[in-house]
Amino acid sequence: xxxxxxxxxxxxxxxxxxxxxxxxxxxxxxxxxxxxxxxxxxxxxxxxxxxxxxxxxxxxxxxxxxxxxxxxxxxxxxxxxxxxxxxxxxxxxxxxxxxxxxxxxxxxxxxxxxxxxxxxxxxxxxxxxxxxxxxxxxxxxxxxxxxxxxxxxxxxxxxxxxxxxxxxxxxxxxxxxxxxxxxxxxxxxxxxxxxxxxxxxxxxxxxxxxxxxxxxxxxxxxxxxxxxxxxxxxxxxxxxxxxxxxxxxxxxxxxxxxxxxxxxxxxxxxxxxxxxxxxxxxx
Amino acid sequence: xxxxxxxxxxxxxxxxxxxxxxxxxxxxxxxxxxxxxxxxxxxxxxxxxxxxxxxxxxxxxxxxxxxxxxxxxxxxxxxxxxxxxxxxxxxxxxxxxxxxxxxxxxxxxxxxxxxxxxxxxxxxxxxxxxxxxxxxxxxxxx
Ligand code: SF4
Numbered sequence: 044x045x046x047x048x049x050x051x052x053x054x055x056x057x058x059x060x061x062x063x064x065x066x067x068x069x070x071x072x073x074x075x076x077x078x079x080x081x082x083x084x085x086x087x088x089x090x091x092x093x094x095x096x097x098x099x100x101x102x103x104x105x106x107x108x109x110x111x112x113x114x115x116x117x118x119x120x121x122x123x124x125x126x127x128x129x130x131x132x133x134x135x136x137x138x139x140x141x142x143x144x145x146x147x148x149x150x151x152x153x154x155x156x157x158x159x160x161x162x163x164x165x166x167x168x169x170x171x172x173x174x175x176x177x178x179x180x181x182x183x184x185x186x187x188x189x190x191x192x193x194x195x196x197x198x199x200x201x202x203x204x205x206x207x208x209x210x211x212x213x214x215x216x217x218x219x220x221x222x223x224x225x226x227x228x229x230x231x232x233x234x235x236x237x238x239x240x241x242x243x244x245x246x247x248x249x250x251x252x253x254x255x256x257x258x259x260x261x262x263x264x265x266x267x268x269x270x271x272x273x274x275x276x277x278x279x280x281x282x283x284x285x286x287x288x289x290x291x292x293x294x295x296x297x298x299x300x301x302x303x304x305x306x307x308x309x310x311x312x313x314x315x316x317x318x319x320x321x322x323x324x325x326x
Numbered sequence: 327x328x329x330x331x332x333x334x335x336x337x338x339x340x341x342x343x344x345x346x347x348x349x350x351x352x353x354x355x356x357x358x359x360x361x362x363x364x365x366x367x368x369x370x371x372x373x374x375x376x377x378x379x380x381x382x383x384x385x386x387x388x389x390x391x392x393x394x395x396x397x398x399x400x401x402x403x404x405x406x407x408x409x410x411x412x413x414x415x416x417x418x419x420x421x422x423x424x425x426x427x428x429x430x431x432x433x434x435x436x437x438x439x440x441x442x443x444x445x446x447x448x449x450x451x452x453x454x455x456x457x458x459x460x461x462x463x464x465x466x467x468x
Contacts, residue, residue, distance in 0.1 A: 055467075057447070057448075057451045058451055060451045060452075060454050060455040060458075060459075061451070061454045063455075063458035063459055063463075066467075082466070082467045083467060084467055084468065085451065085452065085455060085467065085468035086448045086451065086452065086468075087468055088468075089448075091337065093443065093447065094443070095426075095429065095430045095433060095434075095441065096430075096433050096434060096441030096443055098337075098338045098341065098430065098434060099338055101337065101338070102336045102337045102338035102339075105337045106336060106337070130404075133404065135329070136327065136329065136330075137420070137422075137423055137426075138337050138340065138341065138423075139337060140329035140330055140332065141330055141332060141333045141334065141337075141340045141344075142332065142333075142334050142335070142336050142337030142338070142339065142340035142341070143332055143335070143336065143337065144331070144332040145329045145332070147329070148327060148328055148329065149327050149329055150327060180405075181363065181405040181406065181407060182403065182404045182405045182406045183404075183406070184406060185406035185409050185410075185422065186327075212363040212364050212403050212405045213364075213403030213404060213405055214403070214404040214405070214406070218403035218404055219403055221403075221442050222364065222367045222401045222403060223367070224367060225364070225367050225401075225403070285458060295457050295458075299456075299457045299458070300457070302456050302457070303453045303454075303456040303457045304453065304456070307449065307453040308453065308457070311446055311449055311450040311453050312450070312453055312454065312457070315450070
């Protein structure tokens with residue numbers, strides 16, 4: 044099948060599976076921007092970036108994922124892979140494609156949507172009366188000017204006031220979580236900046252930042268939303284954030300836990316949901 | 327973005343080739359270390375940047391490096407400031423990739439660094455997926 048510029052694969056990655064609404068809303072936004080979207084992610088589409096200690100396994104995973112996207116380009120005409128996760132994006136650009144023939148282009152979801160901002164803007168009809176602090180990182184700008192792209196999109200939302208937060212090291216909070224002390228500093232500086240600038244909301248860009256910062260939801264009357272949640276809000280779409288609720292004392296319903304497997308829930312999920320917040324001394 | 331053409335048949339082969347190549351371009355000037363915002367977490371504030379950078383070249387070819395270099399590559403969080411700080415960037419040296427390869431070699435070859443890997447990462451994300459996705463989404467997306 045001939046490759047069409049409007050036919051894309053949305054490669055959302057692995058860890059954003061904690062936040063199903065971010066995947067669904069991103070697909071919806073890409074569709075509203077005019078793309079025919081096929082979504083793919085999870086371990087079967089692993090990029091291999093977290094497997095530096097297993098070079099052969101990482102190589103096999105990355106080769107398999109590139110083959111799948113080549114197949115989608117050949118059989119479905121999907122010539123662009125649109126990423127969500129900056130780790131996947133950088134790994135594709137720097138390591139996967141030099142190590143396997145990729146018959147597709149790559150773009151980040153924020154680039155695709157910012158390029159379609161004129162098409163999306165008329166859909167943003169509901170004023171969002173928030174003053175947000177945009178939580179930013181230094182990394183990934185090597186590949187995509189993501190902070191600028193998100194700001195450009197959010198600037199189309201009526202009523203929204205945007206303050207740029209201090210740019211933190213790393214490409215997202217998960218890269219800091221692995222370094223003792225680093226995440227607490229990043230979270231603390233972000234929160235302090237939100238309070239100092241009279242912001243009522245911290246806006247995350249990536250899923251791992253969201254995962255960490257939602258544990259601070261409501262502290263000093265500051266709330267946590269992802270940029271996708273805010274766009275949905277401006278479109279009048281109610282966007283649930285189940286992870287935020289679970290991380291703050293809630294729990295999935297019994298049917299969902301049964302579907303996921305009670306033992307897996309107790310051993311793999313519950314400990315993450317109940318771990319201490321990234322800011323010492325906070326609830 | 328157009329992706330670069332493949333240079334090897336696997337990422338393993340590419341990284342094996344890229345390490346010595348990038349090391350040969352590196353002059354151990356230390357600009358990448360000086361630009362790095364993670365140095366504060368490595369206990370190396372005030373260290374000799376050139377000496378730390380020299381270890382990058384050693385690790386990238388699979389040779390044991392000084393403990394300071396190992397500590398530094400161990401806290402890399404992919405901030406990327408090293409890339410543009412590197413004076414050899416125009417010659418084809420991607421400092422961020424060199425540091426990534428040095429870290430991989432410190433884990434797998436010289437065994438100076440312990441891997442940080444969550445063995446349960448895949449089972450965990452699969453469980454999160456089953457908590458929230460419909461059967462159709464599970465079948466179509468994963
Ligand atoms: S990678 Fe670049 S900045 Fe770092 S020591 Fe080598 S030449 Fe200098």
